[in-house]
Amino acid sequence: MSAKHPNFLFIITDQHRADHLGCYGNDIVKTPHMDSLAEKGLTFDKFYVASPTCTPNRATLATGRMPSATGVTTNGFPLPLDTVTLMDLLASAGYRTALMGKAHLQYMTDRTVRPETFAVTTPGEAPPENLSQALRRRIDGKEYQNELRSVWDKNPKRGVALPYYGFQEAKIALFHGDRVGGDYSAWLSERHSDPDALRGPENSLSNTKNIRAPQAWRTRVPEELYPTTWITELTIDCLERYAKDPDKPFFIQCGYTDPHHPFTPPGKYWDMYDPNDIPVPVSLGAQHT
Numbered sequence: 001m002s003a004k005h006p007n008f009l010f011i012i013t014d015q016h017r018a019d020h021l022g023c024y025g026n027d028i029v030k031t032p033h034m035d036s037l038a039e040k041g042l043t044f045d046k047f048y049v050a051s052p053t054c055t056p057n058r059a060t061l062a063t064g065r066m067p068s069a070t071g072v073t074t075n076g077f078p079l080p081l082d083t084v085t086l087m088d089l090l091a092s093a094g095y096r097t098a099l100m101g102k103a104h105l106q107y108m109t110d111r112t113v114r115p116e117t118f119a120v121t122t123p124g125e126a127p128p129e130n131l132s133q134a135l136r137r138r139i140d141g142k143e144y145q146n147e148l149r150s151v152w153d154k155n156p157k158r159g160v161a162l163p164y165y166g167f168q169e170a171k172i173a174l175f176h177g178d179r180v181g182g183d184y185s186a187w188l189s190e191r192h193s194d195p196d197a198l199r200g201p202e203n204s205l206s207n208t209k210n211i212r213a214p215q216a217w218r219t220r221v222p223e224e225l226y227p228t229t230w231i232t233e234l235t236i237d238c239l240e241r242y243a244k245d246p247d248k249p250f251f252i253q254c255g256y257t258d259p260h261h262p263f264t265p266p267g268k269y270w271d272m273y274d275p276n277d278i279p280v281p282v283s284l285g286a287q288h289t
Helices: 032-040 054-063 086-092 149-154 183-191 206-210 227-243
Strands: 008-012 096-101 169-174 250-255
Touching (some): 086 096, 086 250, 169 183, 169 227, 227 250
Parallel strands (some): 008 250, 096 169
């Protein structure tokens, strides 16, 4: 560790409720490593997100600005690349900055929300191209396809353009469950001859048929090849590399794609809990009008 500056390991889990952690009072779900971190650090009971939606809040975490200020108010709208981020500032101060896993700061699907486009009315002519959107700078070019799944599917080894919002190195994970793409797909292909035969509900193990929950299946992806393992190994490798130069500080973002749906816990994690032990919310089955 640098004698002058602290190092940062920023761990993010995706769509993860606080009351599903042992350190926040859940006595059923087993989260020993998170509980250990909480025991040695600080926990908060009045710590609120800027937005309950993924990209807007991740943009806030990256910038320290509210969604109304970043302009990222919904999924499907990217953080403008000319935005100054925390990682930019740390890099300028001599930090090594790395992203391992999910970022979700740009488009992930071809269904996007773009800046308001001025409608063409008749009679009349369309405005010139540079005035066709409410913003002069374009936020829909190739530079905003770093997390676009359809582009990665064509070239799983494409990588992201660096620096990426201030990250000097990055390995990207896209989507969730056993359908994660991005750099993970290339890694998985190096370790299994037919990775597509492992993933998705169509390849799930037979005892999935008894599960009635939507977007849940018992994946064929083994624990050692699951996206969570990949992200963990990347982060550990990055920590070990950076530790070889302790005089230079670092910021590593470890972005897990789970427990966001679809729910596809691998191996022993699938049936770790007995459904009969899970308390049912009183609101289940209630009429909501």
